[in-house]
Amino acid sequence: MSSCSQFLDIQPKGTLLEEVQFSSIQGYQDAMYGVYGTLAGEGLYGGALTAGLMENLAQNVGNLNSVSVNYHINRYEYTNDDVRAHTDALWTQLYEVISYNNNILENLGRTSLSGDVLRLIEGEAYGLRAFLHFDVARLFAADYRRAKAAGKLSSTRGIPYAYHFDLKNKQVYNLEDTYKNILADLDRAEAILSSDETITGGDLTNANYQTHRIVHFNKYAVYATKARVYNAMGESAKAAAYAQKVIAHSSDFALAPRASFTDVVRFPAKGELICGLYAPKFLDWVATTYLATGGGGNVDQGRRLSALNALYASAGGAASIDNRQAAYYRQIDSYTQFIRLLPDRAQLASLGSTRKGIMLIRLPEMYYILAEATYPTDPTAAVEALNKVRDSRGLAPLTTANFSGQAAFDLELMREYLRETPGEGQSFHAIKHFFQPFPSLLGESTKPTEDMVTLPWPELERTYGNH
Template identity: 40%
Template sequence: MKKISKYIGIFMVVALLTSCNDFLDVQPKGQLTDDEMFTDLTGYEDAMFGVYGKLATSNLYGQNLSWGMVDELGQQFGYDNTQDVSYYLNRYQYTNQQARNVVDAVWSNMYNNIANVNNVLKHINDISAGAQERKMIHGEALGLRAFMHFDLARLYCTDYTRSDASTLGLPYATEFNLKNHPRYTLQATFNLILKDLNQADSLLADDNDVTYDNTFVRDYSKGRVILFNKYAVKATKARVYYAMGKYTEAAKYAREVINATSNFALNTSTSIDSVMRFPASKEMIFGVYAADRSNAIRAAFLRSNAFGTFLEGRRDTHSIYETDLFTALSSDLRFTSFYKENTSGGSTSFSFIRLIQNDAEATRGVLKGFVLISLPEMYYILSESLYDSNQTEAISLLNKVRKSRGLGDVDATKVSTRTLFEQEMMRERMREFPGMGQTFYALKHYNRSFTDFRNIDTYQPSDAIFNLPWPDRENEYGDKVVHQ
């Protein structure tokens, strides 16, 4: 929506005026006072558009939490040059100042935006007009607060399945104020995430039509796939329960999204052009509008193709996509749609072209945003959640995604045990998610050894790799821990 791009500027100015080290210093009110902002429905809409605009900036899902930092940590991409921050992120050298600045920026900007959401929630009942729309905004705001805290937990805390009652979680910010927020245990953090999501689910019960609308007409009831809609809430619940190892609940919510066939369906074309990037026709459950990121993506991925001169794809991309097994009837469409192979002087590199394929596309501004939650992920979650109880359906679900990508059924020997199945699911996530910021979370969840993007160094799983460091000042707030 055009309104969103207007408010990106306001919130970027606010971010520059706030402390990079302490989310408690944030006062994200844009250029309007509360009395001016929340006097009519337009003010509430504008405040929410500001939240979505902030999500789309480079410090969050416009780069760091999509194709940037988190995909470099996930070894989807790498820049083999000490002059670039990616070099240190690929090697988990969080003490490097460049890397630390990026990691800290994610934390501070996310909490800044959580404060934005809390300001909306603080005023949600200030007017009586537009009860139904305010109900939707209320649900979106609660859902977004949970969504942002959940991604912070995935980045900065121990994996839930390896935690206990004493494992520390996050400061869960529920108020718009400058008070010190206590740090909760990880279990309490997840309880608060689910509390917000459950309330959001109830408030958005009537939010049934969430298809994409590219007309950008100001109508809060249309084009809701780029707002935190009912199915974004359910998909996030599926993610949360999956992260907790509660597969019955994860399966329930993933299936609810998959069954919403009037809104979502896997690709059936012989091409994946319509689903490989925003708005990913019928496969995007939630995404953010961001029409200003093309030049940054071009500069990162397309400026060169020699090792150490650009942000390159994995050097074992052929192996990841198993190109040696391609046949006339089974060939992964993602391989040639996501990557361009460069051969020179006996070496081969891979340019990532999923988001921007060439200079002309960057100039035309073809990319309009980023997919944050997609339908294939719901199939993966449901498949993995069912494996122990219904192996046949689990494998069938995986094969449905494979079919939508041009592949035949998975080799039965690759999914004959839980361990083998999870290894195949890890490969499948690496094939599906480059540029979407999900691979690092999968590496952390599976907790197995993995290789770097060069396919040279092998890393053993550890908290030192998977738990990003907090900004130094935030550690001062860890003395009051809440168990609930």
């Protein structure tokens, strides 16, 4: 079994344990697996940042019982003490894992060891540092495009960017420089991982660091993250170019034929997964959170059935039925049950290790980014990119006549994220990015506000930060 699930208690720089830890290539591998294992924890991508907090914020799932903290999260009550504890913990845990990642980079900078494995680890560490800071920025900072449109990029607060493994306060950069820092780390990762080509070969549970790169932050994860970042910045040509780099790598990535859609609904989503995490405990958390033994109770539910029907409705009649709705949600008495990640609690015992993981980045998003970036100059090509995903999911194609302009096309793209990505944590980011009305848990049209889509900083950071 891979050591991905191990969490290593990385000690402060200079301790004897650290000297032993980084005295061998195996030590670096174990440290990197420790980072991945931490990312897969319930407080990060093994819960809050994928199928938990983020999906409550996006109204994809929620709780109608006021005794639950998720009841208040669904209502964006960021001053509620319980909600605040969740958002503060998210900030803290993201920066903690960034510090572990920085410890690896600092030790790589002074080691006499060398080899292909260390090169891969270095590239992954730079890529992950960018990926994690970008998620902090998407959650806790203003939208880049709207700040730019207002002429306030350099005067808008970004986030602290952490370069070192220490307990010192980190410099807070403005929004423009925050994104420059993210791209600089991605540039380093791209250069270092230039020969990282075979992504899906090998066994997920094989301890060989150079096989099954799908559960590592591989080169195509770097490309996909660059596409995300450039798209968030409104840099359409660059966003399209990097999305195309991923799409064109057909030896590892391809959308599933519509008849095989059920094969890619869950991890490992062969052909559509660009980067994920091995996470043996994730589905236990999913079962507890979403699979009630009877009645809705205090368990999170999917959108009201009428709201789901409206969201997944499509032109084209019987020949155009969105297969995602039935694959993601199930009607149970008076509520809908979110079943995308695990349809039945009883399956837990029979699932092998290769089915226990988290999807971080998938191929459909690259088509969405390509479509959005292309629409201003070539609406026909943009709609064709969107139709690639629609066809895979059982839907009839759209044409440019279906859209009155960019705003209408963007609204459809936002709704596509809501249909496609529940359980992955991407819907809330899409709502913030497109900033158009979206359906609430009960189906009501909800108009986003800047305060709604920007999480509050921890009070201690607001008081003592910017050093």
